[in-house]
Amino acid sequence: MPLPVPTSPWLDISMDFVLGLPKTKKGRDSIFVVVDRFSKMAHFIPCHKTDDASSVAELFFREIIRLHGIPNTIVSIVMLSFSVIFGDLFGINWALNCCLVQLVTLKPMGNRGDKNLRRWEDCLPHIEFAYNRATHSSTKMCPFQIVYGYIPRAPIDLFSLDAAETPHIDAVAHVEQMIDLHAQTHQNIAAANAKYQVAGSKGRKHITFAPGDMVWLHLRKDRFPTLRRSKLMPRAAGPFKVLTKINDNAYILDLPAEFGVSTSFNVADLKPYVGEDEELPSRTTSVLEGEDDEDINYNTGTSTPAAPPSSSLGQSLGPVREI
Template sequence: MLRAVLKGNRKSWDEYLPYIEFSYNRVVHKTTKISPFEVVYGFNPLTPLDLIPLPDSSHYFHKEGVSRDEFVKKLHEKVKTHIQQQNERTALKRSKGKKNLIFEEGDWVWLHLRKERFPSPRKSKLNPRGDGPFQVLQRINDNAYRLDLPRDYGVTNTFNVSDFIPFAGYDEEDEPTDLRTNPSQEGGDDRPWAKGPITRVMARRIQEELDLLKTSGLTKPKVFFTWTTQS
């Protein structure tokens, strides 16, 4: 609004602030159905047109404080109802056409690291916002699951489904043929072939496989990791 009022004359922007404030206070809000000024004081701010003729002061100021207090309480209840109705409409609009994700035990998922729950991994904006893949240990209900989360994270392993992204695994054309890495053949490994960016969990597993490779004398690690490009 300030940009539209100035029309390029930015040197005198502070002179327009009282008019901008008045406009914001008087405009009817979409959610509350009344202006912000009326929410607080119970009436709209007066304009020059309201002073011709002078308005009845009893409409704006009650002699009895109790009746005025009751009026404001009823007004706030009305605003609260409007806000709840708007929230319901917004939630319905966002959930329209959205598919519910259901995971079963043994599924693999990427985990979104929320800043309030993982302050250390998210202390830098350059750090990854997700990690994984992690395996689902238990399905508590359609919204809550327990993951096979390493203890060094220092948090409980129960998460909301909104923090998950399904792990797609590997493509058929990329399926390894080595007996030690192909779960469809006898003697194969049951763990998934991890495909995606190298996360902290993947790096830890790679190091574990390399250590195992050194001690067992195998020619290839049991878990293969590949890079994928992101568009």
């Protein structure tokens, strides 16, 4: 399900991190990327991979709030110590990779390639300007035009200046132009989201849950690293009760506090639990003092699922213990 279409620039933003880059002279090895979801304008902020939440918050205030104010919503795929949701930054890594390739191929003799590769921080302002001046596939306009009402001049424009792309002197005409631009941008984003939704829903089974339903939770490695350290560890946990339905795509679960993560999950990570209506059995088995595994009586007296048909292989394994 696509996110709601924003209505104005820099009220709804998304952010992400590009990690693992070569260290620059200033010791930076990552990029803090912040994108306006309406105009698609982006800021590429160099940072360190080891920056904590307070350092990121300081960068956010200095580079984003200083210029655009405080947003209404923040969409992100990273788990920080302040409120985040879910985000998408398609296309930004492509622009950065293109620049890095050009840096390496300038003079790839000796160690020049590695030296040029470490100059990516010096190129970020140029990348940001070029990105914000390029036409975006969703809005059909460039971010500068949506935010400012005109396209800023580049060095190549010094040779010929088109008067039609200069700012309007008349304030009323400028306001009307901005209103028309934002309305057209909103329509273009809505049309693009509808197109992406149709493409993304192909072959996908639509499942919805209601508060009180029991579900299995898929343990993703990036969200539960301690629970997925080995291939032999369980890939799912639960069942857990659905507390709140945010929408058809997101739910809040009754997750134990020891998991240490947000309790909201995408429907793609949930599967319906089909079990008894009675109280769920405990995961642990009570053992009395002095007993060993052979002394435990596994027959609790409750109904058990029917055993599978017997086979020659099953008969050769000996008697089956009732659970």
